[in-house]
Amino acid sequence: MSDKRADQPACDPDRGKKSVRQSAAVGTRDALGPPIPSSEITPRALYLRRREFIGGAIASLALGLPSPSNAEPLAFDKGPFGTTEPLTPKKDVTTYNNFYEFGTDKGDPASYAGKLKTSPWSVAIDGLVAKPATLALDDILKLAPLEERIYRLRCVEGWSMVIPWIGFPLSALLARVEPLGSAKFVAFETLVRPSEMPGQRGFFQPLDWPYREGLRLDEAMHPLTILAVGLYGETLPNQNGAPLRLVVPWKYGFKSIKSIVRVSLVERQPPTSWNMQNPREYGFYSNVNPAVDHPRWSQATERRIGEGGLFAPRRPTLPFNGYGEQVASLYAGMDLKTYF
Known part of the structure; x- marks a missing residue:
């Protein structure tokens, strides 16, 4: 199976680094001047992370990889639901992607996404909510502490990764706007900016922009x-979806919509991009299910990126991507071959 098909959906596609623990700095006196205020002294941990980052950027240049010029260290705690499986190399996570807004080749996002302006950034949250709002990213980041979640990612194309995400529960954002009792689903939209997203330009488009996704409210x-x-x-x-993306680890990766600009609470199942493009191949739920094949290939096994390339042994696909203990109850009584 080719990894460059224009009719295959976007999945996104690193051991997690320690939290940046800022310690109290004390004033120090330079021989040539007055004491430096404690507020202006770089905490030691942050300084060491800066050295790591510079080293990584130099290494990226040496290897011919895209430089993480906008990357900044984040402060976070260890979150629940992690896995002990080996992490996918960061190089693969950041250079082997589906993000059709930048092109249909796996290398296109890393090649062309650097021009995307992600600051300032805001997200509109509307629909069936008591307190609709448009929140700046800085305000969104105040809703809950950041956590590291090491999750498996399974692409509908038959490959997988293990990624240490940094984020917070979507429920914190939804609680901020207070969903009404009539809200049953959550709809998401990605940015439309053809001037910075070359995959959105041209007469023939693989999808109808904006990219849309949705979850049932209890899934969200x-x-x-x-x-x-x-x-x-x-x-x-x-x-990889800066500055804000969804991650739903028990579903195929294209459900984890990137670069979100709108979240809407609605009563009826919302339209979603790949389901609209080909409903026979891409269902609304898109739970990872080895017993439900894609019409053009088996979903029984998967290829783990970073483990030897195309000729590496394939591994069995796990129901719900291995998260069945946590989420299977959401679908009790449903025929998952009909609601695929």
Whole structure:
């Protein structure tokens, strides 16, 4: 199966780094001047992280990789629901992506996403809510402490990764706007900016922009569902969905919509991009299910990126991507071959 098909959906696609613990700095006296205020002294931990970042940027240049020029270290705590599986190399996570707004080739997002302006950034939250709002990213980041969540990612194309995301539960954002009792689903939209997203330009388009996704409200409120703002201890690279993306680890990766600008609470199941493009191949739920094949390929096994390339042994696909213990109850009584 080719990894460059224009009719395959976007999944996104690093051991997590320690939190940046800022300690109290004390004033110090320079021999040539007055004491430096404590507020102006760089905490030691942050200084060391800065050296790591500079070293990483130099390494990226040496290897010919896109430089993480906008990456910044994040302060976070260790979150629940992690896995002990080996992490996918950061190089693969940031250079092997589907993000059709920048092109249909796996390398296009890393090649072209650098021009995307992610600051300032705001998200409109509207629909069936008591307190609709348009929140700046800085205000969104105040809703809940950041956590590291090491999740498996399974792409509908048959490959997988293990990524240490940095984010917080989506439920914190939804609680801020107070969903009404009539709200049953959550709809999401990605940015439309053809001047900075070359995949949105041209006469023939693989999808109808904006990219749209949706969850049932109970899926959105589940503690596994997060809004991610970073990976591998730093802010999200543009090609991975900066500055804010959804991560739903028990569903195929294209459900984890990137670069979100709108969240709407609605009563009826919202239209979603890949389901609109080909409803026979891409269902609304898109839970990882080895027993439900894609019409053009099996979903029984997967290829783990970073483990030897195309000829590496394939591994069995896990129901709900291995998160069945946490989420299977959401679908009790449903025929998952009909509601795929």
